[in-house]
Amino acid sequence: MAGQPSGSGWMDTTERALDLLVALLVPVCLYTIFQVVPTEEKMGVVQRIFYFHVPSAFAGFLGVVLCAVCSALYLWTRDRRFDRVAHASAELGVVFFTIVLLTGPIWARPVWGVWWTGEVRLTSTLVLWLMYAGYLILRQSAENPEQAARWAGVLGIVGALDLPIIYKSVEWWRGLHPKVLRVSGGQGLDPAMGKAFGLCVFTFVLFFTALLIKRCRVARLEDQVAELTHRVARRSVHTEPA
Secondary structure: OOOOOHHHHHHHHHHHHHHHHHHHHHHHHHHHHHHHOOOEOOOEHHHHHHHHHHHHHHHHHHHHHHHHHHHHHHHHHOOHHHHHHHHHHHHHHHHHHHHHHHHHHHHHHHHHOOOOOOOHHHHHHHHHHHHHHHHHHHHHHOOOHHHHHHHHHHHHHHHHOOHHHHHHHHHHOOOOOOOOOOEOOEOOOOHHHHHHHHHHHHHHHHHHHHHHHHHHHHHHHHHHHHHHHHHHHHHHHHHOOO
């Protein structure tokens, strides 16, 4: 487009290519999940929900890590670009961990006989979700955006400390939550199941990336609108008749 910076044109092309790739991979994932992979021997067909549950957890982890890193960079540099990425990552982290917290009980009910238990992994994941939901509430409710960004940045960093507990909880505390899945004939993942997991994780991470790019663009436009509104308000004050 005439007059458009070359960098912006490159980013637009990359974003469209990413959107197209995600659109192509999603039906491939669905076909693989429901038509290709074998049924797990102990859990049965309900195990297929893990092809949504686990990749959502990967995407949620990515959102939390990005939020923590960009929050630290923002607190150090006060560069709004880092804050925008941190805020967008927190939003997406909450979205994907919501999927995790919804799909987990759907699986647990037929397998464990209950919707929820006091498992450390479940509880620590819920705590993480609550912390980042609090992050978003803080951003929305604060009257001073800069102060909210600073306090939210601290919360984003502190919340990420829960990630190692979630990741290692199954090894540190014995419980019902599975570490590996068994298929008939041995331990571990069937090769087809392993490939399906890898494909779904890859697709969810790409989907996360595509959403992050779009959300950061919206945040940049929101900042520009806020700046223009502020300038107009100041100009109106200066031009009012005495």
